[in-house]
Amino acid sequence: MRTPIIAGNWKMNKTVSEARELVSEMIPFLKDVQGVTTVLCPPASALLPIAAMLEGTDIGLGAQNMHWEANGAYTGELAPAMVSEFGQYVILGHSERREYFGETDETVNKKVHAAQANGLIPIVCVGETLEENEANQTSAIVSRQIQAGLAGVKSDLVIAYEPIWAIGTGRAATSEMANATIKIIREVLADIFGNEVAQGIRILYGGSVKGSNAAEYFAQSDIDGALIGGAALKADDFVKIVYVSRAEVMKGNS
Numbered sequence: 001m002r003t004p005i006i007a008g009n010w011k012m013n014k015t016v017s018e019a020r021e022l023v024s025e026m027i028p029f030l031k032d033v034q035g036v037t038t039v040l041c042p043p044a045s046a047l048l049p050i051a052a053m054l055e056g057t058d059i060g061l062g063a064q065n066m067h068w069e070a071n072g073a074y075t076g077e078l079a080p081a082m083v084s085e086f087g088q089y090v091i092l093g094h095s096e097r098r099e100y101f102g103e104t105d106e107t108v109n110k111k112v113h114a115a116q117a118n119g120l121i122p123i124v125c126v127g128e129t130l131e132e133n134e135a136n137q138t139s140a141i142v143s144r145q146i147q148a149g150l151a152g153v154k155s156d157l158v159i160a161y162e163p164i165w166a167i168g169t170g171r172a173a174t175s176e177m178a179n180a181t182i183k184i185i186r187e188v189l190a191d192i193f194g195n196e197v198a199q200g201i202r203i204l205y206g207g208s209v210k211g212s213n214a215a216e217y218f219a220q221s222d223i224d225g226a227l228i229g230g231a232a233l234k235a236d237d238f239v240k241i242v243y244v245s246r247a248e249v250m251k252g253n254s
């Protein structure tokens with residue numbers, strides 16, 4: 001049984017005071033929630049204040065990116081040890097990082113190594129563009145991203161399958177489509193880590209998940225939670241998604 005993860009990627013949203021307000025609305029509902037792992041990934045500026053607010057709760061904290069080097073002349077970057085001072089997770093290889101900031105499978109791979117070496121759990125994002133999807137290349141693209149991005153790493157990680165055409169567009173992949181691709185990802189993970197280990201790795205779906213459509217994803221056999229963008233900026237929607245994922249776990253256990 002894989003414990004689901006609901007991770008909120010706030011992207012470049014929320015000043016520290018806005019972040020505090022959002023988290024204070026969520027904490028009463030999420031602080032003791034069992035059967036699901038919740039992770040908040042605010043912008044870097046809010047990591048320290050939000051870490052203080054989350055102390056003593058079961059809510060995890062993550063960064064949205066980091067560099068692979070330990071320190072040095074990398075203006076604007078955060079080192080792995082700087083992230084691990086506050087958080088337990090880091091999102092790596094998000095499609096917006098790949099598209100706007102030149103992230104490649106090779107840089108993702110260096111970052112996964114560095115994250116694990118610093119005790120962080122990477123949430124590694126993979127996914128295809130609309131053109132690739134329409135050309136039936138989804139399986140080839142995600143397989144390449146997983147094989148190259150995870151070369152030589154340990155299995156302590158989370159994967160997020162995010163079809164790029166479904167991110168922030170309101171055009172979510174159907175739950176069956178997402179589950180089918182996630183099964184392919186799990187097969188690639190089995191080639192890398194062996195089947196038993198692959199069965200234990202959490203694979204999330206991301207792309208226009210909201211409180212109103214979350215249940216259909218979590219009812220699927222291989223979807224172990226979600227990476228949430230827009231809906232993570234609304235306390236009620238994010239909390240609803242967490243509770244929906246928990247309800248699906250309870251159903252599965254009964």
Ligand code: PEP
Nearest residue numbers: 167168206207208229230
């Ligand atoms: C994301 O950016 O990871 C994401 C899934 O965004 P949204 O939920 O807004 O589609």
